Amino acid sequence: MSSPLPPNQEYVRREIIAAALATRAESTGGYLRWSELAEFPLPDGTMERLVDPGRGGIWNPRGYAATLTIVTSPDGPYPDREIDGGLLQYSYQKGPEGGKNLKLRAAMELGLPVIRLNKIGANAYNPIYPVFVVGDNPIVREFTLTVDEVLRSVPVGQSLSPVEKAYAARIVQQRVHQPAFRAQVMLAYGGQCTVCSLKHPELLDAAHIIEDGKPGGDPVVTNGLSLCKIHHAAYDRRLLGISPDYVVHINKDLLDEVDGPMLRHGLQEMHGRALVTPARDAAQVGVGPLADNDVPGLRDQPGPVPLGVTVGDDGGLADGAAVPAPPRDREPRAAVLADPEGVGVRNWGAVPVPRGGRLRRAPRGAADRDHVAAARANADGQRRPVVPCSGPWH
Helix, strand or coil: CCCCCCHHHHHHHHHHHHHHHHHHHHHHCCCECHHHHHCEECCCCCEECCCCCCCCCEECCCCCCCCCEEEECCCCCCCCEEECCCEEEEECCCCCCCCCHHHHHHHHHHCCCEEEEEEEECCEEEEEEEEEEEEEECCCCEEEEECCCHHHHCCCCCCCCHHHHHHHHHHHHHHHHHHHHHHHHHHHCCCCCCCCCCCCHHHEEEEECCCCCCCCCCCCHHHEEEEEHHHHHHHHCCCEEECCCCEEEECHHHHHCCCCHHHHHHHHHHCCCECCCCCCCCCCCCCHHHHHCCCCCCCCCCCCCCCCEEECCCCCEEECCCCCCCCHHHCCCCCEECCCCCCCCCCCEECCCCCCCCCCCCCCCHHHHHHHHHHHHHHCCCCCCCCCCCCCCC
16 A cells, blocks of 8 residues: 555454454464564455564554554563553654654544554564554653543543443453463463363463462463363363372263263363473473462462372371361362362362372272273173162262
8 A cells, every 4th residue: 555545444454454363363372473463464365564674662554544553562661551440551652753653643533443462472462452542642752542442432531430440440351461361371381272282272261270350360371271161161160170290180070970072082081191381481380380389379278188188197198088178269279189089079179289299099999990890881882780889979
């Protein structure tokens, strides 16, 4: 494009670019590399540069009346910051008076949304759209941005009501923080499920180790696990647990259940499997807190030991008497252990296992073993009598 498009046509082109960016980001786990952004393919077969060749934060491509993209970075040279009301203070780019900042001001005057490329890691950018410029302060050399069109109607500087503040905080959480958290977790785990190694980011979620909204449940990589959707659902419902020594545990009820291939291969065969750890130092990202037994709240509120298992004198796990489980709202999400075989309950809890700690399964009776063997043999087409049992299956 040589001459600027009319504002309505430029708006449509921005929508097309943003939609293509979102589709590409979904396939990678939420982020794009700089090289992709420098030569990005559009659905019509054309290529569009989306970043400044000089690595500046504001990109004003030829043929656009206003800024197309901006870059935000936590380790950049500018003091960009979020302020009350879900707003972002974005610094002027350094340079001659006016310079590239003029077209960012034009985005405000024309009501055109810009694309924010939020740096979430080394050479990784999470796209956020739409972002609106709602204020310009040439004295402090800052623009004010918002990610919600509704907030554009609130005059800059006007205090928000408690309801408006809560709404703004929720919008920023949904459109900025949660996508950034997912992208960071996917980047750390190489776009694969930490339980089954599925390598399709579009089928993966970023799960919190400590539940979102609870103390320590921050949306940061050290509190994240990359899980496929079935293992995320099983984890949230405490049908799948992860011990501090990076081992997956499946609830006994599921281990003993006979069903189709999804149950067998998707869940039962994951029992005892070693976790796929992040590509980086595990002590710094992902499951590091589990292994180090350093999850916030875990030592202060260690939670219940699974029924039938107690902590031995050597600090490891040994067979022992049943320990009642406390109310669910007191159970920390981190370091959750599935019930070992032979107990058959769903009252799980967090077990702080020191380094070198070892899980020993509770003994299983002969009748129980025969019942499981018969059930699994029947599932394989081998008919064997099922031994009646009044144990955990009833």
